[in-house]
Amino acid sequence: MLKMSNISKVYRTELVETHALRELDLHVEEGEFVAVTGPSGSGKTTFLNIAGLLESPSSGVYELDGEDVSQRNDKHRSRVRNEKIGFIFQSFNLIPDLSLADNVDVPLRYRGWSGQKRRKVIGEMLDLVGLGSRKDYLPSQLSGGQQQRVAIARALAGKPRFLLADEPTGNLDSEMASVVMNLLESINDEGTTIVMVTHDPDLAHRASRNIHILDGRASDLGSTGPANVTPLPERGVARV
Amino acid sequence: MFSYYVRLALASMKRTPVLSALMILALGLGIGAFMTTFTVYYLMSGDPIPHKSGVLYAVQLDNWDPNEPPTESAKDVQPQLTYRDGQNLMNADTPAKRQAQMYATNVVVVPEGDDPPFDESVRATYQTFFDMFDVPFLYGQPWTDLDDEGHASVAILGREMNDQLFNGENSVGRSIRLDDNYFEIVGVIDDWQPMPRFYHSDWSRAFADAEQIFIPFSRAVDGPMGPSGNTNCWKPMDDSLPAIEGFLQSECVWTQFWAELETPEQAAAYKDYLDNYVREQKEIGRFERPLNTFISNVPEWMEVMEVVRNDNRVLTRLSFLFFLVCVLNTVGLLMAKFLGKGGEVALRRAMGASRGAVFSQNLVEVGLIGLLGGLVGTVLAWLGLRAVENLYRGYQHLVQLDPVMLATAVCLATLAAIIAGLYPVWRVSQLPPAGLLKTQ
Numbered sequence A: 001m002l003k004m005s006n007i008s009k010v011y012r013t014e015l016v017e018t019h020a021l022r023e024l025d026l027h028v029e030e031g032e033f034v035a036v037t038g039p040s041g042s043g044k045t046t047f048l049n050i051a052g053l054l055e056s057p058s059s060g061v062y063e064l065d066g067e068d069v070s071q072r073n074d075k076h077r078s079r080v081r082n083e084k085i086g087f088i089f090q091s092f093n094l095i096p097d098l099s100l101a102d103n104v105d106v107p108l109r110y111r112g113w114s115g116q117k118r119r120k121v122i123g124e125m126l127d128l129v130g131l132g133s134r135k136d137y138l139p140s141q142l143s144g145g146q147q148q149r150v151a152i153a154r155a156l157a158g159k160p161r162f163l164l165a166d167e168p169t170g171n172l173d174s175e176m177a178s179v180v181m182n183l184l185e186s187i188n189d190e191g192t193t194i195v196m197v198t199h200d201p202d203l204a205h206r207a208s209r210n211i212h213i214l215d216g217r218a219s220d221l222g223s224t225g226p227a228n229v230t231p232l233p234e235r236g237v238a239r240v
Numbered sequence B: 001m002f003s004y005y006v007r008l009a010l011a012s013m014k015r016t017p018v019l020s021a022l023m024i025l026a027l028g029l030g031i032g033a034f035m036t037t038f039t040v041y042y043l044m045s046g047d048p049i050p051h052k053s054g055v056l057y058a059v060q061l062d063n064w065d066p067n068e069p070p071t072e073s074a075k076d077v078q079p080q081l082t083y084r085d086g087q088n089l090m091n092a093d094t095p096a097k098r099q100a101q102m103y104a105t106n107v108v109v110v111p112e113g114d115d116p117p118f119d120e121s122v123r124a125t126y127q128t129f130f131d132m133f134d135v136p137f138l139y140g141q142p143w144t145d146l147d148d149e150g151h152a153s154v155a156i157l158g159r160e161m162n163d164q165l166f167n168g169e170n171s172v173g174r175s176i177r178l179d180d181n182y183f184e185i186v187g188v189i190d191d192w193q194p195m196p197r198f199y200h201s202d203w204s205r206a207f208a209d210a211e212q213i214f215i216p217f218s219r220a221v222d223g224p225m226g227p228s229g230n231t232n233c234w235k236p237m238d239d240s241l242p243a244i245e246g247f248l249q250s251e252c253v254w255t256q257f258w259a260e261l262e263t264p265e266q267a268a269a270y271k272d273y274l275d276n277y278v279r280e281q282k283e284i285g286r287f288e289r290p291l292n293t294f295i296s297n298v299p300e301w302m303e304v305m306e307v308v309r310n311d312n313r314v315l316t317r318l319s320f321l322f323f324l325v326c327v328l329n330t331v332g333l334l335m336a337k338f339l340g341k342g343g344e345v346a347l348r349r350a351m352g353a354s355r356g357a358v359f360s361q362n363l364v365e366v367g368l369i370g371l372l373g374g375l376v377g378t379v380l381a382w383l384g385l386r387a388v389e390n391l392y393r394g395y396q397h398l399v400q401l402d403p404v405m406l407a408t409a410v411c412l413a414t415l416a417a418i419i420a421g422l423y424p425v426w427r428v429s430q431l432p433p434a435g436l437l438k439t440q
């Protein structure tokens, strides 16, 4: 489903050149639940951005569903994002002055579905995350865990086959984190491919495969078991 | 998508109410100031009688004090004629198709029944006035040549006066009391309001209402009904004559004089005729200055009379500059506002919005701000014109903001906002979609 070959990403600023990814090779099969771990600043988010077509690699080839998408134009890439990819962010990123329903509606608007179809999907998605009765609430009226569940509903609304999550439980307490994790697992069981960046070794263990990124290079840790994972010390890397 | 964008725009404006209000106000103030001055300018510079303005000529003869500085243009010559010269021209066989001498006077109208008497301005003129200026009649028709010659006590009313005195009924054949005399009504004219009022346009009167009562010039002079407009004299009157006769024979100017000249040849012949007339008058000791006669058609006459005053032109230009400053200011405010949009833009981009979609969404917001700015501007322009009305008497007719002007104001504001917004909106649409994830 996702195949990256020789992907590099270099950020150039006036003072420094940062090699966020160095010749990264990686592939993810349909239906996998992959956890990506690695110290801060190692390039995890950059990897996720490239995988989600939010950034283009400096060099290398990225194929999604067999199509080389790295060099396509903005309109095409936007459509691919809209139809195939769902995003979940660490800090939920709900639009504060839109209701829950309107937040879930965002990707559907760009899909161009009819109002009737959108309303039906929105209802289903909010039911799925257990917030069906609060569709007219504003995000500020919810707890952090509930907000993240809305964000998941939003990510799933367009029925993407590929879900990218950047530390989705990073801002939640462990109880909430577990609820969200259960939700992701059940989504994966239904067939959605998931790539999740996480710091939490326990969560990483629950994924079907672990990938460790260090200094912009990926190493496959294979299918997971507690013994496979060595918690790595956080490196203090100054952001450029 | 458009209605979705409108909804998002409203939500976004609610999120930053102060900033949005400032932008709307800035545009509104700019538009309001500009529309106010421009409306005044536009109405002042309008052609009062478009289909005929090229063939109607105001006449000037330079009968003034020989000790005054030399005449260089029509602006240096008195805009009115003496009674004598006007009468000589009216009675001569000139090359003009029509001529009319005229002046304004005041009377007291005494209505029938219990209504109290009131002051009213009356135009004393010749029957040619009505055909020459294409005055539309509701009832009856102009008085006749014979009425002019016979100093007849006849009158023509304006529609408003006829509504007031006769409830709008056909009053032809009835009579109206002006001061102590009765005048038989021979016609009622329909709404007729040349703007500016070119035929008698000293600047304080150029925007006054057309008169509501017209009577024969000869009858008014018999009255005697003195002129209520400017009367200018440079030479003492002849003491040996009775006062009224002395005034009529004097070099004082107080009548307006118009000629209808249908072709350039006719105009040239008429001008020659005037020159010869002045030469003849020089032989009997009048017109001591060098020969100077002028005929000016309506647009030229509006220039001579400086109907569009220079300060108004300057003000219109200044207010346009002010409007530009407001637009620039709006650009700044929009930049400030859109800076805060990075998060939402990145989110929408991640959810599948193309750059084009982000551009459209924000352009709709800018357009909406412009539309609201335009509405505020229209209200301010309306208030501004009310203020102009109160400041300057005789400007009543300038205050009508017509629908075209309204639509123009709103379109102008929306367009200005969209132009002002193009750059900020483009910048927003270029924000990197990865912004969100990276800030974590």
Ligand SMILES: Nc1ncnc2c1ncn2[C@@H]1O[C@H](COP(=O)(O)OP(=O)(O)O)[C@@H](O)[C@H]1O
Residues within 6 Å of the ligand: A011, A012, A013, A018, A019, A020, A038, A039, A040, A041, A042, A043, A044, A045, A046, A047, A237, A238, A239, A240, B438
């Ligand atoms: N837009 C950017 N401009 C410059 N440097 C960046 C940018 N984004 C990331 N980097 C740098 O690239 C490296 C990898 O960053 P990131 O992918 O965010 O790491 P992680 O998510 O693993 O913490 C870091 O050194 C970071 O400072």
Ligand SMILES: [Mg+2]
Residues within 6 Å of the ligand: A044, A045, B440
């Ligand atoms: Mg990161």
